[in-house]
Amino acid sequence: MNSVENTPSEAALIEAVKPWLSRPNIVGLDVGEKTVNGQPTDQRAIVVHVVKKLPLAQLGAEDFPIPEAYAAHVLGPDGVVLEVTVPTDVVEVGQPRLDINNERIRPAEGGYQIRAENMNGSGTLGVNIVWASKYRLMTNNHVIACNGNAGADVYQPVNGANNKIGVVNGFIPVVTYPNSTEPHPHYNTQDLAWTYLTPAVGSPEITQIGVPSGVRAPVAGESVVLVGKQTGTVRKAKIASLAYATTTEWPGPGSYAWFDTLIRLDANVTQPGDSGSAYVALSDGKVVGIHVGGNAAFSFGCQLAPY
Numbered sequence: 001m002n003s004v005e006n007t008p009s010e011a012a013l014i015e016a017v018k019p020w021l022s023r024p025n026i027v028g029l030d031v032g033e034k035t036v037n038g039q040p041t042d043q044r045a046i047v048v049h050v051v052k053k054l055p056l057a058q059l060g061a062e063d064f065p066i067p068e069a070y071a072a073h074v075l076g077p078d079g080v081v082l083e084v085t086v087p088t089d090v091v092e093v094g095q096p097r098l099d100i101n102n103e104r105i106r107p108a109e110g111g112y113q114i115r116a117e118n119m120n121g122s123g124t125l126g127v128n129i130v131w132a133s134k135y136r137l138m139t140n141n142h143v144i145a146c147n148g149n150a151g152a153d154v155y156q157p158v159n160g161a162n163n164k165i166g167v168v169n170g171f172i173p174v175v176t177y178p179n180s181t182e183p184h185p186h187y188n189t190q191d192l193a194w195t196y197l198t199p200a201v202g203s204p205e206i207t208q209i210g211v212p213s214g215v216r217a218p219v220a221g222e223s224v225v226l227v228g229k230q231t232g233t234v235r236k237a238k239i240a241s242l243a244y245a246t247t248t249e250w251p252g253p254g255s256y257a258w259f260d261t262l263i264r265l266d267a268n269v270t271q272p273g274d275s276g277s278a279y280v281a282l283s284d285g286k287v288v289g290i291h292v293g294g295n296a297a298f299s300f301g302c303q304l305a306p307y
Contacts, residue, residue, distance in 0.1 A: 007072070007074060007086070008072045008073075010031040010243045011243050011261075013046055013072060013086060014029050014046075014245050014260065016072065017029055017046060017070060018187070018245060021185075021245060021246070022180075022181050022185065022247070023181070024060070024062050024181070025050050025054070025063060026049070026050055026066075027049050027050065027095065027096050027248070027295070028049030028096070028244065028245065028246040029048060029049070029246075031045070031241070031243065032047045032089075032240070033045065035089060043087055044086065045086065045088055046070055046086055048066050048089065048090050048091070049297070051092070052092055052094075053090060053092045062181075066088055066090055067088060068088060069087045070087075070088060071085055071086075072085075091297065092296075094296035096293055102157045102158070107201055108137075108165050108197075108203065109202075109203045109207045110124075110125055110205065110209075110277070111125065111208065111209070111227035112124070112157060113157040113158070113229040114137075114156045114157065115144075115154075115156075115157065116143070116145070116155070117152040117153040117154075117155075118152050121273075122143070122157070122158070122273065123139060123142075123143030123144070123229070123274075124139065124227075124230075124276040124277040124291070125229075125276065126140075126287075127204075127206055127287055128202035128204050130215075131194070131304060131307050132307040135198070135199065136195060136197065137154070137165070137166065137194055137196075137197055137202050138192065138276075138304070139192075139194070139276030140192065140193060140290065141173075141191050141192055141193040141251075142292075143275050143276045144168050144195070145168050145193040147173055147174060147176075150170075152167060152168045153166075154167060154195045165197060165201050166196060169194055169195055169196045170193065170194055171193035171194070172193070174257050175257065176250055176255045176256060177256050177257075178254065178256070185247075185258040187245070187258050187260040189259065189261050189262075189302065189303070190302045190303065191250075206227060207227055208233065209225055209227060209234060212280055212285055212286060212287045213284060213285040214287070215287045215288075215307060216281075216286045216287075217303060217306075218239055218263055218279070218281070218303060218305075220239050220240070220242050221239060222281055223236060223237070223281070223282040224238075224265070224281055224282065224289070225279075225280050225282060226270070226274070226279050226280065228273060228274020228275075229277075230273030230274050231274055235269035235270065236269070237267050237299065239263055239279075240298070241264040242263060242264075242303075243260070244260075244261075244262040244263070244300055245262070246258070246259055247259075248293060259302070262292070262300050262303075263279065263300060263301045265300065267297075268298050268299050270299040274299075276290060276291060278291070279291065279301055288304070288305075289301040289304060290304060
C-alpha cells in the first residue's frame with residue numbers, strides 16, 4: 001500500500017467524513033486499500049459502505065454523490081498546510097443488521113443462548129469474566145437491556161424459573177434518534193450490558209475455545225475467534241480495522257444509532273443471534289471485543305477496553 005507519510009491518520013479521515021453517515025444509502029466508513037474490479041490497487045482510500053451501489057442518474061434529491069476523492073489537509077514542513085487527495089472506494093454491503101436471535105448448560109458458558117425478561121429476541125452469552133473489577137456475564141445492551149430493563153431476569157437458554165441465572169445489572173447507554181438523517185449525531189462506542197454472577201452459576205469457559213486469560217484492547221491485523229449461539233461453532237477472522245464507523249437501526253426498526261471506533265472483521269463470520277459473542281485473540285487468549293452485528297460483507301463488534 002502507498003506510503004502514509006504526510007497523510008492524515010485513519011481516525012482523522014473517518015472523523016472528517018462522518019457527516020456522510022447521515023446521508024441515505026451510506027451505512028459505513030473505513031480506511032483501507034482501494035480495489036478496482038475486485039483487485040487491490042495499492043492505494044490508501046476512504047472506503048464508503050453503501051446499502052446498494054447506484055449510478056449517478058438514479059440518485060435521488062437527498063442522496064449524496066460520493067466524490068472520487070477527498071481533499072484532506074495536513075501540516076507539512078515549517079507548518080505549511082498541504083492538501084492531500086485521498087481516493088474513495090464505494091463498496092456495496094447491504095443493510096447492516098444487529099445479530100439478535102439450544103441447549104441448557106450449567107454452569108452457563110460463553111457461546112450459548114441467553115434471553116432476558118421483556119425482550120423479544122435472544123442472543124449470545126459472550127463471556128463470564130472479571131471486567132471493571134467485577135465478575136460478570138458480558139453481552140450486548142441490545143440483547144438483554146435495550147437501554148433499560150434493569151433488574152429483569154436473565155435466562156439461559158429461555159424463559160423459565162429454573163433457567164434464571166441472574167438479572168440485568170447494568171449497561172452502557174446507547175444514544176438513539178428517531179430518524180436516519182440526524183445531521184449531528186452522538187457517536188456511541190460500545191453496545192454492552194452485564195449480569196453479576198458467580199463462577200458456580202456462570203463458568204469462565206467459552207465453549208470450544210476455553211477459558212480466556214483476561215481482557216485487553218484489540219490490535220489491528222490480529223486473528224480472533226468467536227462462538228455465537230446461532231453459528232454454534234468456532235469462527236475465525238482477522239481484525240481489519242479499529243476505526244469503523246456506522247449507522248444502523250438500534251435496537252430495532254424506527255430507532256437509529258451511530259457508532260465509531262468499532263472493530264471491523266475482514267469477513268462476515270456471524271449469523272443473526274450471535275450478538276454478544278466474545279472476540280478472543282488467538283495470540284494470547286484474551287478477550288478483545290464483543291460482537292455487535294454485521295452485514296453481507298463483514299462482522300463488527302465493540303471494544304471492552306479500558307477494563
